[in-house]
Amino acid sequence: MFNALVVNKDDEGKTSAEVTEMSLDQLPAADVTVAVEYSTVNYKDGLCIGPGGGLVRNYPHIPGIDFAGTVETSDDPRYKAGDKVVLTGWRVGEAHWGGYSQKARVKADWLVPLPNGLDTRQAMAVGTAGFTAMLAVMALEDHGIKSGPVLVTGAAGGVGSVATAILANLGHEVAGVTGRPETADYLKSLGATQIVAREEINETVKRPLEGETWGGCVDAVGGEMLARVLGQMQYGASVAAVGLAGGAGLPATVIPFLLRGVNLLGIDSVMQPYENRLRAWERISKDLPMDKLEAMVQPATLSDLPKLGKDILKGQVKGRVVVDVNA
Ligand code: NDP
Numbered sequence: 001m002f003n004a005l006v007v008n009k010d011d012e013g014k015t016s017a018e019v020t021e022m023s024l025d026q027l028p029a030a031d032v033t034v035a036v037e038y039s040t041v042n043y044k045d046g047l048c049i050g051p052g053g054g055l056v057r058n059y060p061h062i063p064g065i066d067f068a069g070t071v072e073t074s075d076d077p078r079y080k081a082g083d084k085v086v087l088t089g090w091r092v093g094e095a096h097w098g099g100y101s102q103k104a105r106v107k108a109d110w111l112v113p114l115p116n117g118l119d120t121r122q123a124m125a126v127g128t129a130g131f132t133a134m135l136a137v138m139a140l141e142d143h144g145i146k147s148g149p150v151l152v153t154g155a156a157g158g159v160g161s162v163a164t165a166i167l168a169n170l171g172h173e174v175a176g177v178t179g180r181p182e183t184a185d186y187l188k189s190l191g192a193t194q195i196v197a198r199e200e201i202n203e204t205v206k207r208p209l210e211g212e213t214w215g216g217c218v219d220a221v222g223g224e225m226l227a228r229v230l231g232q233m234q235y236g237a238s239v240a241a242v243g244l245a246g247g248a249g250l251p252a253t254v255i256p257f258l259l260r261g262v263n264l265l266g267i268d269s270v271m272q273p274y275e276n277r278l279r280a281w282e283r284i285s286k287d288l289p290m291d292k293l294e295a296m297v298q299p300a301t302l303s304d305l306p307k308l309g310k311d312i313l314k315g316q317v318k319g320r321v322v323v324d325v326n327a
Contacts, residue, residue: 003325004101005302007049009059017049017063017306027105028097031076034085034106036069037120039099040127041300041308041321042158043245048094049309055094063309064323065092066128067099068120076108084114086281088128089270100302102325112274115281124322125297126284129158132269134280134288136218136240137166139265143238146215149175149194151229153201154220154245154315156183158296161319163218165190165292166284175214177201177225183318190292201228208255216240223247230256230264238263245315296320301327 006020027033047053048063056063071083079085090110092098097105114123126134136159140150150167154160155176167174168191176187179198187195202224212234219226222244229239230252241264256262272280296319300308304323311317 002102003302004062004103005049005064005305007056007059007061007063009052013051015051015059017309019302022101022103024103027103030105030107032074032079032085032106032108032111033072034067034069034087034104035072036067036099036102036104036325038069038124039064039067039323039325040124040129041305041312041317041323042066042128043243043312045093046309046312049305050313057095062097062101063093064099064101065089065094066124067104068114068123069104070120072103074108078108079111084120085111086114086120086123087111088131088277089272091270100305100323100325109274112277112281115285117285121322122290122293125293125320126162126288127158127320127322128269129320130162130284130288131277131280132242132267133159133163133166133218134284135269135272136163136242136267137170138280138283139240139267140216140218140238143263143265144236145172146234146237148213148215148234149173151175151177151196151214151217152192152220153177153217153225153229154243155187155192156180156318157220157245157315158317158320159218159220159242161190161296162288162293164192165296166288167218168192169287169289169292172215177221179315180318186295186318189295198225201225207231208253209259212260218242221246223249224251226250227252230262233260233262236261236263238265240265240267242267297322299324
C-alpha cells in the first residue's frame, strides 16, 4: 500500500483532493513502476488539483506533472530496478496519473535517467518549470541573444526564478519583472541586476513600438505583458514565450515583427523528444548554480498540496515548491 493525493469529482462537478491509501494494482498499466521520491508544484498542477480546466480526462485522478525517484520494476530493457529517473511532460499528471504519489507507473519513453551531478531532490527543485526555463534559454541562444539586459517576466515564479539564475550565471545582465516588490532582494540574490515593476511594462503608453531595450526575453506571463514587451525588444532580438500566467490573449500588432525583425519563439516542454530532454538536463546541471537553486526551494508534503495548488494559481508561490511525497 502507498499514499497518493487523489482528486475526485462529485455529481455536481465539484472537485476535492485528499491524501488516500492506494494499492499497486490500482495504478495504470505501463512498463516502468517508480518509487517516487519528490515531485513539485507547477501552474498546471494548480489547475489539476482544482477543477481541471480540461486538463484532467478522468476522475479519480492523481496530479503531479513531474517526479524523480527510483525504478522498482521495469519491463523495458532501458531501465532496471534501482535506476534513478526523472519525468517531465507527456501529459503525466493530466491525462495519466502523476507524481503526487509514492508510486507511479509510466511509459519508459517518458523517463530520462537522473542527470549527472543532480540528486532526485535537486532534479525536482528544477522540475518542469526549471526544465522549461532551460529550453527557453537554449531557444534564445539558438537565435542569438543581443547585448543589453535580458528580460524575465513573472520573475519570482518558478520558470522566472530558474531563468533568472541561469541567464545571470551565463553572464547576461538580467532584468526581472515582478508584481511583488518584496521579492526584489530574492531576485537580486539569483543574479537579477534590475527589478522592473509589473505596472512599468503593463501601463506604459501603448504604442506598437517603444524604445529598443531588451536583448532577449523569457516570458512566463503572456497576455498584455507579452504584447508590450514585443514592442520593447532590440532589433532582431527574440522572446521565448513560455506561459500564460497573465492571460492567454495576445493584444499585439505585427509591427514589432515587420519593423524590428523580432522573433517570437514558442516553448513547449511537454512533447520534447528524448535527445532534447537529455541535452536540456545536461545544460541544467552545468549552468544552474546549486546554491541559487537551493535559495528558490520551499519544501512541502502531500497534505500541503490542496492549499499550494490554489496559491500558485493566484501567483502567490515564490520560486519552486519541492514535494517530499514520503514525508
Ligand atoms: P508560477 O505561478 O510559479 O509563476 C508565474 C509568475 O507570473 C507569478 O509568480 C507572477 O510573478 C507572475 N504573474 C502571475 N499572475 C500574473 C498576472 N496576472 N500578470 C502578470 N504577471 C503575473 O508559475 P510557473 O513559473 O510554474 O509557470 C509560469 C507559466 O508558464 C504558467 O502559465 C505555466 O502554465 C507555464 N508553463 C509552460 C510550460 C511549457 O511547456 N510551455 C512549462 C511550465 C510552465 P511575479 O509575482 O514575479 O510578478
